[in-house]
Amino acid sequence: MLSEGETVAVFGQFTYTSVHAKCTFTSPFSIKATVKNGLITYFQFMEDTYASAASFRVAGEWTIQQDADPAKNFKVSENS
Template sequence: MSEQQQAIDKALKTKAPKDVVLAFLYNTDKSRVAIASEKLVAEDAIYTSLNFNNPELKQIEPWAGTSTGRDVYIYTFSNVGTYWTIDDFQITDILAEDETVAVFGQFTYTSVHAKRTFTSPFSIKAIVKDGLITYFQFMEDTYASAASFRVSGEWTIQQNADPKLNFTVSELRLINGKVIKIG
């Protein structure tokens, strides 16, 4: 029996919130997330990814925002493995108090088409009732994840009333030993 299946079996037996969340996280690859969701996620579970509602970000990362239903978990985690190659995923801390579980760690992903690699911290807040995840909020460095799909363009940033303090964010590349602005 695989470690992934052992984690699910333990979670089903103990119904402990920490065990349920860990089992789900150990089974989020495309080949197993449907199985894990069926056994560990409530049918009407809420999933909040990166923000509550940002239409522009949803165009870049379609799972962003708040959605309801077990299928959202399957859709989201399946797409993570479609949009990026998962180079590393590490849980560094997990805390549980009653029904609430907090998970912290970091991951490194490479976008499949743009070939951009980034490393991000992540945090998760999950609520587990009667052995099922009923709420799951995933936070990461959203700027880095969205930028991993960037192939061109620049932004002019204004953080101050003085427009002289505006600055441009664009891509810089080292080409033949020289820093070249790509935009």
């Protein structure tokens, strides 16, 4: 945890388990917050949302579009 003035930054990692799919993964996280008069007035939380979403997939294949050009799409399956 770091702070300067009213700005606070926190860095770490945690382990999630999706309840129904029983998939566990560890994700780094970071938090940026602004604290004024002892109250949080701004809060930004960042995590690996791709890994989080993938933990709920139990079957099938995803097609990921990363660019306006569909030729750059790629597929993600259970074994990827």
